Amino acid sequence: MTRYRLTGASVPVAGAQWERKDDDREIARRVLNLLADRRMLWKDFSLEIEEHCVTSANRTREQIGVHLDNPEISTELARRLELLQRLFRDFVDEVGPHGGDWDRRRSPMGTDPLSMALGRLRGLVGLQSASWPLTTTWTCRRSWPRSCRIKPAGSSSASTAPRHDEGASTRTRGGNGMSTELERLAEAAQSDGWASISGADVEIFRRDAQALGWREIPMRRGDPGVAVLRPVTREAARPRSLSAVHGLGAQPLHTDGAHLFEPPDLVLLASQDSSPTPTLLWHTRKPGRRQAPHQALQHGIFLVHNRQDSFFTPAVIGGVHRFDPVCMSPCDSRAHTAAAYFAEQLEHAEQHNWSGSQVLLIDNRHVLHARAAVADKDEERTLTRVAFNTGDSR
Numbered sequence: 480m481t482r483y484r485l486t487g488a489s490v491p492v493a494g495a496q497w498e499r500k501d502d503d504r505e506i507a508r509r510v511l512n513l514l515a516d517r518r519m520l521w522k523d524f525s526l527e528i529e530e531h532c533v534t535s536a537n538r539t540r541e542q543i544g545v546h547l548d549n550p551e552i553s554t555e556l557a558r559r560l561e562l563l564q565r566l567f568r569d570f571v572d573e574v575g576p577h578g579g580d581w582d583r584r585r586s587p588m589g590t591d592p593l594s595m596a597l598g599r600l601r602g603l604v605g606l607q608s609a610s611w612p613l614t615t616t617w618t619c620r621r622s623w624p625r626s627c628r629i630k631p632a633g634s635s636s637a638s639t640a641p642r643h644d645e646g647a648s649t650r651t652r653g654g655n656g657m658s659t660e661l662e663r664l665a666e667a668a669q670s671d672g673w674a675s676i677s678g679a680d681v682e683i684f685r686r687d688a689q690a691l692g693w694r695e696i697p698m699r700r701g702d703p704g705v706a707v708l709r710p711v712t713r714e715a716a717r718p719r720s721l722s723a724v725h726g727l728g729a730q731p732l733h734t735d736g737a738h739l740f741e742p743p744d745l746v747l748l749a750s751q752d753s754s755p756t757p758t759l760l761w762h763t764r765k766p767g768r769r770q771a772p773h774q775a776l777q778h779g780i781f782l783v784h785n786r787q788d789s790f791f792t793p794a795v796i797g798g799v800h801r802f803d804p805v806c807m808s809p810c811d812s813r814a815h816t817a818a819a820y821f822a823e824q825l826e827h828a829e830q831h832n833w834s835g836s837q838v839l840l841i842d843n844r845h846v847l848h849a850r851a852a853v854a855d856k857d858e859e860r861t862l863t864r865v866a867f868n869t870g871d872s873r
């Protein structure tokens with residue numbers, strides 16, 4: 480829908496000046512026109528000149544930057560354009576700032592490196608831009624809910640908020656200036672990665688979340704917001720799920736909803752009974768022994784499989800992590816490095832042991848989690864899961 484802004488008015492003859500506002504469709508259309516005009520994206524490989532390709536890539540980066548500066552752009556489109564810009568930047572990094580030293584790296588046999596870099600760029604740019612939903616309106620969202628960023632008056636600090644089973648005796652209800660239990664748990668989760676409390680009622684949390692304007696996120700289209708999780712064998716599992724690959728065995732570290740363009744911010748897990756099968760939690764800010772491979776995490780490209788909504792992304796954007804080895808396929812060597820890094824971090828994960836009735840709230844943007852192998856005679860282990868987006872994307 481075309482949008483207009485009022486820029487002035489005239490009297491005594493009633494009149495008004497209107498200016499057309501850009502929206503995401505218009506901005507995306509301009510970027511697609513920009514890409515269509517890039518010779519390096521369609522000319523025969525053998526006719527390309529390295530220096531010209533670098534110049535073209537740099538010019539494309541600059542022009543994408545101009546669109547990123549458009550105040551009308553939504554957060555989601557900005558994120559997609561930043562990824563597009565990154566693809567061109569990676570190409571320039573690969574070729575060199577001037578392309579002048581390319582010959583020194585040329586292989587005497589096989590496909591020449593420029594053609595390989597161009598092929599990779601073309602493939603990723605084409606598939607990335609093809610996934611743009613030009614017929615829908617993207618929405619803006621904040622990184623964290625206001626309730627989590629601004630400590631309510633009278634509430635406990637994040638450092639003293641419940642972390643591990645401090646009991647439900649301090650429960651309060653919102654509406655009188657006091658924070659709810661859910662808000663305090665969310666503050667603690669934002670600070671520490673996760674927080675838990677015993678004896679809590681999931682339905683009360685759901686009501687509090689609704690009052691805060693949080694949105695429940697089903698993991699699959701058409702599913703209810705509340706899911707009941709039980710261990711299942713590979714044969715009984717839903718297709719393309721972690722259980723379909725790992726069955727009753729140990730799961731790898733993952734982000735819930737990694738296949739969604741916007742994974743949930745918070746994941747609430749609740750138990751009614753004790754279970755000897757722990758949940759494993761790994762905070763991305765507390766990695767294990769090996770230094771995090773930042774280049775691989777931020778620049779390795781994964782294909783996220785989600786049927787017609789599949790898309791490309793790195794594992795880390797702006798410090799927010801997304802990884803699930805079942806729905807994310809590495810597309811390049813850096814993504815393989817990132818996947819290997821997450822796999823080896825499992826041994827550094829912390830255990831959350833389920834003891835009676837408990838609620839565990841996980842910061843799904845900065846913490847990866849996993850389920851340990853199902854313990855003997857624990858096939859009836861049951862958890863309730865509710866995932867939330869806390870931004871203002873409604």
Ligand SMILES: [Fe+2]
Binds near residue numbers: 733734735848
């Ligand atoms: Fe999970």
